[in-house]
Amino acid sequence: MAVAESPPSDPEAPPKVRVGRTPGRLGNRVFQGISTASGIFILIILAAVAIFLLVRAWPALIAAPSAFEDVGFMLGRDLWSWVWPLLFGTAISSVIALVVAVPLSIGIGLFISHYAPRRLAQGLGYLIDLLAAIPSVIFGLWGIQWLQPLVSPLFTWLSTNGATAWLEENVGPTIFTGYQAPARNILTAGLVLAIMILPIITATVREVFLQTPRLHEEASLALGATRWEMIRQAVLPFGRSGVISATMLGLGRALGETMAVLMVLSPGYLINFYLLQPGQHQSIAANIASHFPEASGLGVDALIASGLILFIMTFGVNLIARWIISRRAEFSGAN
Amino acid sequence: MTVTTPPVPVRTTRKLPKWAPVAVLAVSLLLALGIQFLGDGPTIAGVFFIGAILFAILMTVTSRVVEGERWAKDRLATTLVTFAFIIALIPLVSLLWIVVGDGLTRFSWDFLTTDMTGIFGQMVEGGAFHAIIGTVYVTGIASIIAIPLGIFTAIYLVEYGRGPLSRGITVLVDVMTGIPSIVAGLFAFTLFLVIFGPAYKAAVIGGVALAVLMTPVVVRSVEEMLRLVPNELREASYALGVPKWLTIVKVVLRTAIAGITTGVMIAIARVIGETAPLLLTVGIATGVNWDAFDGRIATLPVFVYRQYAQGGASADRAWAGALTLILIVMLLNLIARLVSRYFSPKGVR
Amino acid sequence: MSKRIDVNDLNVYYGDFLAVEGIDMVIEARSVTALIGPSGCGKSTFLRTLNRMHEVIPKAYVTGKAVMDGQDLYGPGVDPVEVRRQVGMVFQRPNPFPTMSIADNVLAGVRLNNRRISKSDAADLVERSLTGANLWNEVKDRLNLPGSSLSGGQQQRLCIARAIAVEPQVLLMDEPCSALDPISTLAIEELISELKNDYTIVIVTHNMQQAARVSDRTGFFNIAGTGKPGHLIEMDDTTTMFSTPSEKSTEDYISGRFG
Numbered sequence A: 001m002a003v004a005e006s007p008p009s010d011p012e013a014p015p016k017v018r019v020g021r022t023p024g025r026l027g028n029r030v031f032q033g034i035s036t037a038s039g040i041f042i043l044i045i046l047a048a049v050a051i052f053l054l055v056r057a058w059p060a061l062i063a064a065p066s067a068f069e070d071v072g073f074m075l076g077r078d079l080w081s082w083v084w085p086l087l088f089g090t091a092i093s094s095v096i097a098l099v100v101a102v103p104l105s106i107g108i109g110l111f112i113s114h115y116a117p118r119r120l121a122q123g124l125g126y127l128i129d130l131l132a133a134i135p136s137v138i139f140g141l142w143g144i145q146w147l148q149p150l151v152s153p154l155f156t157w158l159s160t161n162g163a164t165a166w167l168e169e170n171v172g173p174t175i176f177t178g179y180q181a182p183a184r185n186i187l188t189a190g191l192v193l194a195i196m197i198l199p200i201i202t203a204t205v206r207e208v209f210l211q212t213p214r215l216h217e218e219a220s221l222a223l224g225a226t227r228w229e230m231i232r233q234a235v236l237p238f239g240r241s242g243v244i245s246a247t248m249l250g251l252g253r254a255l256g257e258t259m260a261v262l263m264v265l266s267p268g269y270l271i272n273f274y275l276l277q278p279g280q281h282q283s284i285a286a287n288i289a290s291h292f293p294e295a296s297g298l299g300v301d302a303l304i305a306s307g308l309i310l311f312i313m314t315f316g317v318n319l320i321a322r323w324i325i326s327r328r329a330e331f332s333g334a335n
Numbered sequence B: 001m002t003v004t005t006p007p008v009p010v011r012t013t014r015k016l017p018k019w020a021p022v023a024v025l026a027v028s029l030l031l032a033l034g035i036q037f038l039g040d041g042p043t044i045a046g047v048f049f050i051g052a053i054l055f056a057i058l059m060t061v062t063s064r065v066v067e068g069e070r071w072a073k074d075r076l077a078t079t080l081v082t083f084a085f086i087i088a089l090i091p092l093v094s095l096l097w098i099v100v101g102d103g104l105t106r107f108s109w110d111f112l113t114t115d116m117t118g119i120f121g122q123m124v125e126g127g128a129f130h131a132i133i134g135t136v137y138v139t140g141i142a143s144i145i146a147i148p149l150g151i152f153t154a155i156y157l158v159e160y161g162r163g164p165l166s167r168g169i170t171v172l173v174d175v176m177t178g179i180p181s182i183v184a185g186l187f188a189f190t191l192f193l194v195i196f197g198p199a200y201k202a203a204v205i206g207g208v209a210l211a212v213l214m215t216p217v218v219v220r221s222v223e224e225m226l227r228l229v230p231n232e233l234r235e236a237s238y239a240l241g242v243p244k245w246l247t248i249v250k251v252v253l254r255t256a257i258a259g260i261t262t263g264v265m266i267a268i269a270r271v272i273g274e275t276a277p278l279l280l281t282v283g284i285a286t287g288v289n290w291d292a293f294d295g296r297i298a299t300l301p302v303f304v305y306r307q308y309a310q311g312g313a314s315a316d317r318a319w320a321g322a323l324t325l326i327l328i329v330m331l332l333n334l335i336a337r338l339v340s341r342y343f344s345p346k347g348v349r
Numbered sequence C: 001m002s003k004r005i006d007v008n009d010l011n012v013y014y015g016d017f018l019a020v021e022g023i024d025m026v027i028e029a030r031s032v033t034a035l036i037g038p039s040g041c042g043k044s045t046f047l048r049t050l051n052r053m054h055e056v057i058p059k060a061y062v063t064g065k066a067v068m069d070g071q072d073l074y075g076p077g078v079d080p081v082e083v084r085r086q087v088g089m090v091f092q093r094p095n096p097f098p099t100m101s102i103a104d105n106v107l108a109g110v111r112l113n114n115r116r117i118s119k120s121d122a123a124d125l126v127e128r129s130l131t132g133a134n135l136w137n138e139v140k141d142r143l144n145l146p147g148s149s150l151s152g153g154q155q156q157r158l159c160i161a162r163a164i165a166v167e168p169q170v171l172l173m174d175e176p177c178s179a180l181d182p183i184s185t186l187a188i189e190e191l192i193s194e195l196k197n198d199y200t201i202v203i204v205t206h207n208m209q210q211a212a213r214v215s216d217r218t219g220f221f222n223i224a225g226t227g228k229p230g231h232l233i234e235m236d237d238t239t240t241m242f243s244t245p246s247e248k249s250t251e252d253y254i255s256g257r258f259g
């Protein structure tokens, strides 16, 4: 509220402008109160998420390693040696998803912003956004039913071609070693994740590409650059931080995605890079979903502890992504 | 930003004719077909996959020979960028294709109006009525919490918020958008566990979990819409002696209502398909549970997951459920777009 | 229904920045007062303090006095909302409410304030205000169309109709014609000459001829340099200002010899 510093008014003056409480005041108070309370309530929810998870995870975090022997799905491991492979599985599936999705998203972003006819751009963007609307459980079905048979010949070829065979013989196992159909491996899961995070990354990337100052683009074209040279000179450098933050957003989503991994991947609790073998990896989120319904006692606490770790990881990743975006907004002058 | 000077593109060679890419594409596809005949015999996927690779190579090489290096690079970039877009469309199209194809096997009025009581083994009857009701319940509860909370928070951020509190809320809302759905499920589970004890199972738990996921989406889209309302309209209202809160309600919200409706519907569409948090909180049931505050309840996404996991005749029900779910989501999206197209006041945006 | 305003040693701040300093001014009732001066010298800023619109901007505040017919606009207990009901404002760009019809735009001051009004009173008010704004004949057949369907000049007159529908004492206009074509500008200028029979009008304009044509008194604002506060250099009858101004800078500005 602005401060109006003013000397006291002349008491003699006839009150032509009505003095005192106007009906708007109470309304203003109440409305501002409700709005502010809502904002604060969101902070409370977020804090509550952290606190409630921590409270329930605490027994697992302080329990003696031997206490977990009764928890069937932990295979006799203690909390940390149980969480490590899950963390690894989460990370590797997310990395695969990013490796596939980021270049694709950049291509799609460029296609929509600089290649497709201007009139079509919005409609094409909407098509990609539709992908984001599809429920993850359906992506899971699609992964099993459509993607697995499709990639199976490719995986067979990857694992049996001459180069792989030669490496296996002379160097040792490669990441493609030992493919077994059906393709319920971490690479397939990563591919499904890639499709799922594609719209998230594309949305941001497309926006930054569209924001490239026309002046830079035209300067480049006026100097006789081809379209690709103009993109290299003007669009990509301008959009770099946007691409990085979009990547982080995609990573945040990939880390926490449950259903695709749960449905596509045949789980295992190992730390290795055999991308094509089933029964090697599992992600934290999928692991929670698959064991939570029948877990009890310390098992529930251990699962919640792994959920807390996931929460902290995604929180950090998203925070960094937002930080990059906000820095960009400050310095680029584009927003 | 510096723009380095590229060599002046004086064309010393001919440019490829307009039909060249089409010709190269045809040649590539034929070659791919031929290569496949040498191997295990052609498949559609194989022809397109190998054909695409061949096209990229042949097109670039042809351009390199006829047009020169810089134009060859440009052509390669165009090819790759276009491929990227097409690749993204493949999952969308194939997914809709198989969901509609497999879903129609069991999708029917009966499917929408019967539940799973007394259905077992390889019986092909049964439907998703109970799950649809459950989804309406759970999403309804989430909406009742998230929509007002989100709208008022957005109003705070746009109309009142200043300083560190507002900046903090903005950042944390953004971060909250990225909370994994399974974590939201764990939160709702522990919240009700602490308050009501371990035996309590009800739709409301799932509703709370979804509300956590939905609120930031609502905040973000409503905030964006409120910021689109020109300041001039607020000033016009103030200048007429209208108090701030009435200006917000009757001018700002009124002007943005179409956008807000769109945003809210898209937010609903986002959470309506959430599976993982409901798997943890509300479980599954075979019949309709009309009480949102007591007992397990079936929801459409969990229904799809569970039916598919059972296999056999149940898998058909899973696909029909998936079709139902996608129809609901697409319908929500479609209506949302129509609302924003036809009800946005002119002069805004 | 028209009032005079006495401004006494008024300073306007945006946070720490003193935008306008030491304004003393008398705005006569039933007359048109024009404010001229180069961009950024604080004309809009000053104008908005006359109906406390500056308080919409965070950290903006005022010291000094503005008295309307003996009533201090900044007196304790005076609600800015009440002040704005007495002192209406028309903006540079026409800004009819896009969600409302032409008639509803005129009634906005009533409807937005949740005041009840009978159908016939409403129709009366619409006709009276639109007639007052010289717009009635042009729009009487399409009162239910959206306000944004009108031309720019018509929209601006609609905004004037909207402002006079709440029956203010004073009408502030901040460059009301700068977004309009010459013909619409002429229409607005004619309207202003008619409106001054009922209202006190203060108009900011960049157009010297316009100031000369429509105003009775003219005030010249100037600024010593960027970052410095704006001042009221001189104020006099318009004829005097445009023929024999007492300050050199006024003469320079009016004759277009300004830096």
Ligand SMILES: Nc1ncnc2c1ncn2[C@@H]1O[C@H](COP(=O)(O)OP(=O)(O)O)[C@@H](O)[C@H]1O
Pocket (backbone or CB within 6 Å): C014, C017, C019, C037, C038, C039, C040, C041, C042, C043, C044, C045, C046, C057, C227
């Ligand atoms: N909302 C604001 N916040 C801070 N400074 C402002 C704001 N509006 C105007 N100013 C400053 O006040 C001074 C006067 O501006 P203004 O009243 O708009 O000038 P004029 O209308 O005469 O062109 C300028 O230096 C301008 O930068």
Ligand SMILES: [Mg+2]
Pocket (backbone or CB within 6 Å): C043, C044, C045, C174
């Ligand atoms: Mg101005």
